[in-house]
Amino acid sequence: MKKQKRLAGLTQLLVPLIALLALVLFNLIRDPGFFSVEMVANNNGDPVLKGNLISILNGASELAILAMGMTLVTAASGGQDISVGALATISASVFIKVLRGGGAIGVGTILLGFLLSCLVAMAFGAFNGTLVSVFRIQPMIATLILYTCGRSVAYWINGGASPTVDSPIVTALGGFIPGVPVPTPVLIVIAVGILFALAFRLTSLGLYMQTVGINQGAARLNGINAVGMKLLAFIILGACCSVAGIIGASRLSMVNHEQLLLDIEMDAILAVAIGGNSLGGGKFRMTGSIIGAYVIQALTTTLYAMKVPSTDIKAYKALVIILLVVIGSPVVKQKVSHLWAGIRARRAGKEAA
Amino acid sequence: MENGVVLAMRKIGKVFPGVRALHDVDFTLRKGEIHALMGENGAGKSTLIKVLTGVYEKDAGEIYIDGEEGAITIRSPQEALSHGISPVYQEITLCPNLTVAENMYIGRTPGALVNWKQMEQKAGELLRNLNIPARPKQQLGSCSLAVQQMVAIARAVDGDCKVLILDEPTSSLDDKEVEMLFKLMRDLKARGVGIIFVTHFLEQVYAVSDRITVLRNGELVGEYEVGKLPQVELVAKMMGKELESLSVIKKDAQGGARAPETLYEAEGLSSSESRPFDFHIAKGEVNGFTGLLGSGRSESVRAIFGADRVTGGRVKVNGKPVRIAKPYDAMKHGIGYLPEDRKRDGIIADLSVRDNMILAMQVMKGFFHPISRADAEKFADEYIKALEIKTASQDTPVKSLSGGNQQKVILARWLLTHPQYLILDEPTRGIDVGTKTEIQRLVLKLAEEGMSVTFISSEIEEMLRTCSRLIVMRDRHIVGELTGGELTQEQVMHTIAGGGN
């Protein structure tokens, strides 16, 4: 019985895991040294890890964090938030603005910048959340508003410029902390992941979000504040956006309103879907979305390594996505299980004969 | 085909992985006959209907229909329709965003273009003929559920309809609407249409049907004429055993010698759905709200629980004034509520049996105190055993359980919170007779142990058996309160009809 239970939980992770495995195998066959990792000295002379594996883990950081938040929003509201890229950009703008506020940039300034940017992002998240939970507007429609004007708001915050900052702390945030061989963004992802894991363990967040997503009316009749839960999901996603935005800005030590994390909302939604979660809400497994994020990044990195020009990447990505979703589609799954049942029946018949 | 027979199903079999849903089932429908199809949940009624309407394909047996040579095949709803078999389901299978006329004719008109004028004219005629209060150009979504259902029936019988299947048509109708429906059915009967009437309401079966076919565990028990089968025997056949007299579940003179303490009292309690009313219940008392459907019973208890928006009133629990504005408040004061519509308001479909059970308890423990997995499993095991819930495991998603077992899961959910006061709104609806008895017994046992219970049921018999006090409602007003010797069917009917108290 216990074994059945564990297996049942794993089947949802089947598609993303297989996809990841396929990519790994493909790369290993093509280039056995693909995943080799070496320790080199970076510009400052510190030893850091380098290699394709590292760049996959590093590059997917913002996406992984957004995918985690998006999973909650999808689960609780049954819809998608397409404004996360814009929100991340707004957060990054606030962060940079605080840092440029004058004077030297110390850890205190960074923390203040993070705090303010997080508050702003959570406020916008609350805006989205209110439209969805109080006004009962479809999440995709509600977040279309910020999608349309969010980047312009970010632009306006910094007065129409693409400001830069010059600070070793910021560089470390987006790169490597001196003495730590693992890229900082990866560490941040781990930290966020731990936070979520703790939240699920120490509170009934998971149960409530799923209940609200499956049946909001019934959730309320059991004493759950459904409106509050949905709002909370969007606020949490807002916080994730601010973390992702800060990482993104720190990599380049600047904010480019048009380019920062462009189209990342699509990737985030994709990651949630690849992770086996229903885009219509309800039960979810955050692990699936995280794996999904790395699948997407691995795909992009693989294509780059195959010298596919960056302009063509999108087309290949599309093909792989189609392949994945076709395999995961209910119709195909049914046909496969029918075939399998037929094979088993025939085998059983042969044995009996 | 025998004379007068419009539909004959012979030796029908249908198997699903692991389950033999139908085996060797016969069913005969005559022209101009209203034939009730009955059986407990899981008996195979809906499977038989789905085979007949082309949703499932039968694995064995033959179907014959009047006017066609030899056995027919029905592989899709379209094919069923083409043979003159028209189903009308309990869930309205119409499109609420389209107009009444369009709903009646969509999918049935020839050609690629839509002739609105003609469609609306024909629809108007048909609606008038059948006395249905709807206008052709009206958006269907703006009609009441009862009217929507009648539109669905109008669509079904327009054209060459030999067999009309009504699947639980009266569940959401009030008595006036049920009478309208019966009149429609008798009209159609007179025109020679054969009607298969699937329902749980025993009184309705006897009011309007000519024959009854009973299924149990996927097999045919028998076909009987209504006049020759008394209610008690029917129930016995459905349960498959000699039914111990249900009236044996006698409630002792409740309240005993001591004056019982009042647990809950409300003065002038009103909500967005219910007019101001006074109510009180003592510890260990079982009371009921009765009245016709639509009289406001559910709305009243929902006001008590805070499920609807409370707009006024003073409430006291255990003598102390409290404020109950939402379900959570009620739960904090030890009140539990089993909702009327378990599918919509009760079960959390995709979650496991275990998660469904611990839900309310978890809410009461608080957001920051999650119930450990081990504890949750223990509780679930305990109640699965105690209530005899049939489920593959506690991890099974609750949506895979039958209606009766789902109801038990929700009951377990509230029992786990050890409420002082439990409100059960139609706990026995859509449930097989065996489980019904279990639940009634349980209610009396809980009351004996000191729990106050409010019990609502459309079957007055059940309430008379379990309640010591009945509040009678009509048109959203309380019109009477019956206790002790007044608790008889006649007195209830009388009070509802306007005798008053």
Added chain:
Amino acid sequence: MTTGTKNLRRREPLTDTQLLVTITVCIFFAMYAAAMLIWGGGFLRPQKVFDLLNDNAYLLIIACGLTTVMICGGIDISVGGVTSLVAMSCVAHMNNGGSVFTGALLALGIGLAFGAVMGYLVAYLEIQPFIVSLAGMFFARGMTTIISVDPIKNANEGFAGLMKTKIEIPWLGYTARNGNLIPARMEIGVVVALVIMVIFLVLLRKTKLGRSFYALGGNQQSALMLGVNVRRTRFLAHLLSGLLAGIAGFVFLMHTGAGNASNAAGAEMNAIASSIIGGTLLSGGVGNVLGTFFGVMTLSTIKSIVVTSGLRDPWWQSITTGAMLCFFILLQSVVLSRRGRHKAHLPAWLRGGAGKQNA
């Protein structure tokens, strides 16, 4: 929610679709009238309307397709990408010896191909339309840059001639400062767009296929029971959307004269916004091409107003668009909730794989 037979008004209350469209139309006219009063000038000339139409003809075409798909309860976010791909492909083709005629055929072909593949995946394999059209968008944009990273200017004479052809309406013209009468000018693309709009008006109102779109969006299970071929209907909706995206690409090229990798960026979101402003509900079953037309006009008018009113900073346009979108969305939510329709009825594509529920 009973509307009893004792309704004192003779006329039938408006359906949801009719009500939302009426609101949009009223607001549009009010807005335009205000613009005329406050800023006069350009707004007073009929040419202004034609300018708006000329610039947005392609958007109107895309939006018609998107409205159709949304009525079915689906979504198609690939249309911007397909438009861009078609524009790029056609210009490349016509520059290399293709004729205008074959260029047009190519446009239709690409559009149909995308529509057919996506339609098949959504309708027959029951995959989420959001994901499928997302992949479609990636693929189309990717192919656009594969054809050429740099912009390609049109060098085909026949096509250039087509671009220059304008329909002139002298009596709607205006007198320039030098006394010459300048007639109002409308591009061919606009005619194409208006014709398509009329075709879709008829399609959605008068044909069985059109009505089955509404049925599908209103309640997919019911539609199935009522005899609608759900799969084929959904397939055709996506096919039409793809076809229209193809036509839009050709029209876009006629307007801009060059293929560019960033063509029609964000067009799909603009089309969705236009549809929403025009009264189409994402949940399906409600929507109207006429409303979408006014949605497009409203969107473009507001952008024009922003520019005219002197808010020159580049961010004002999208902020005002966002604000307007917010206004319409809230208004629709309030209106519909007062009608009692506000139990958010999620469309089939958001219900994840449960498109064909167990009967």
